[in-house]
Amino acid sequence: MYLTKEEELILAGEYGYALQKAMEILVALGEIYGADRLIPIKSAQIAGVSYKNIGDAGIEFLRDFANAGAKVSVYTTLNPAGIGDDEFMEKQMKVLELYRKMGIEATSTCTPYYGANLPKFGDHLAWSESSAVSFANSILGARTNREGGPSSLAAAIVGKTPNYGLHLDENRKATVIISVEANVRTFVDYAALGYHLGKTLGNDVPYIKGLKPEMTEYLKEMGAAIAASGSIALYHVEGETPEYRGAITEKLETITIENSDIRAVKEQFADDWSEIDMILIGCPHTSLAEVKEIAELLSMRGRPLKIPLFITASRAVKALADSLGYTEIIERYNGRIIPDICFVVSPIKGWYKGVATNSGKSAFYFRSFGFKVRLDDEENLINEAP
Amino acid sequence: MKLKGRKIVGGEAKGELIVSQKPLSFLGGVDPETGIVTDAESDIRGQSIAGKILAFPRGKGSTVGSYVIYALKKNGKAPKAIIVGEAETIVATGAIIAGIPMVDGIDVSKLKSGQRVRVKAEEGLIEVEE
Secondary structure, eight states: OOOOHHHHHHHTTTTOHHHHHHHHHHHHHHHHTTOSSEEEOSEEEEOOOSHHHHHHHHHHHHHHHHHTTOOOSSEEEEOOBOOOSHHHHHHHHHHHHHHHHTTOBOOOOSOGGGTTOOOOTTOBEEEOSHHHHHIIIIIIOOBOOOOOHHHHHHHHHHTEEESOGGGSGGGGSOSEEEEEOSOOOSHHHHHHHHHHHHHHOOSOOEEEESOOOSSHHHHHHHHHHHHHHSOOOOOEETTTSTTOTTOOOSOOOEEEEOHHHHHHHHHHTBOOGGGOOEEEEEEEEEOHHHHHHHHHHHHHHOSOOSSOEEEEEOHHHHHHHHHHTHHHHHHHTTEEEEETBOGGGSOOBTTBSEEEESOHHHHHHHHHTTOEEEEOOHHHHHHHOO | OEEEOEEEEOOEEEEEEEEOSSOEESTTTBOTTTOBBOOTTOTTTTOBOTTSEEEESOEESOTTHHHHHHHHHHTTOOOSEEEESSOOHHHHHHHHHHTOOEEESOOGGGOOTTOEEEEEGGGTEEEEOO
16 A cells, blocks of 8 residues: 555654554555555544443553544544443543543534534545444445444544545445335335345445435435444435436346335334333434424323333434423423433443334344334324333 | 465564464453453354464454453453454454554464464464474
8 A cells, every 4th residue: 555755654653652553553454455545534433432332441442542642633523422320421431531632522423414523425534333324425425434443543543544445436336226116105114124125235335216215314214224234334325315326337136125025124123012111212313303303293192101202312403402492392291302322332221121213223233132122103103102 | 384474463473373263253252351262152262362373264243342452462361463364454453552463364274273383474474383
């Protein structure tokens, strides 16, 4: 891989230990994946935030790295934190403090694009968090590989990333056509479709035909589910996403999606209300429009929920919901908006045993943690819940 | 026997091999306090990788695994060198931040636990004593 004179100096340690280690990571990844050079990035999004995930090993590394003077050189935001008991929260606060010390905006959301960190078409990024990677690549047309926590941190510090994978035009072309003949209309239909595609496809770039999403949020949800049950970081939707024109450059296999495929996913996650003790909306974190819809559904229901409703969102969206009055309505009906955290990365086993959600990604993870799961549209959840 | 691969992290090491023929997850798969492999699916489960030359086909699992490799080093339980068939992000990043010599591009099915080896990572070279 070609390195500039300055990059060589960083690698030789002329700018200190932290930059040297960060550069070593980028160069090694560049060599492994055949990059020709490093390219500048516009922003970074860093995973490895919840103490449940990174543990004491992660804290130790972050402390050593921060103490060695590690500082980010591009605008950098963080993934959601976890929520737990007092001991957990103390460690969690420590993690956030260490990231802050490196110059990172401790926003803690999987939807940085609803606030602090909004890329534009063609921007090169180093993002981790699979749902945000999918959103940036597919819906915005920015370019990022599916980074891990340490590699996105290294890129944030150097301000560059190796030029391979989804940074290159040729790897953004479709590899399979998905013809949706099923009736995919609601949020949960998109969640179920995403879950099915993630399970079915390999390391593909799907070109999806036959979708007319009413809201961008439906695609956000589909992409999150695809990335959770599989590993796809980019898809195209005909007539909808910015790179669909020119995405097909050769003859491709077509896979047809029938109503039975969508139904099969929903039937897997149909545990009875008697086994459900909380409702979770906001995986990925909700937009303001989603919060508004929940507030309206609760008002129409007209009586408080008997089990708690948790809505996870970025602090930016929560602040808007507060000032527009939606938070107050939601709290009146036994709901809460919890900012900047994620239940999937929280040690909540034992607190609850069954979750009802409209998210395919949540359904996937909570089932794998041994929870009962009911997957349905937000309208049905609010109307049918005890 | 000499095997030629590619340098991922430079350095030299000599010692006893511990070889897994299955992909290895460090997060949840190796105890950072003891260096003992805990991954239920591993063929070297219950054995320690501390102070040995560790060979396996490739890494798998969470990217947090990089931090586990770093913790092993801090706790004095890290392998002296890492040999893999195919390097990927998790193990390569872990070896770099922990400063553990690492070579990839080696057919690990030719290696056996208990063999004495010398790793010359700079040249991507593995020398197995007969």
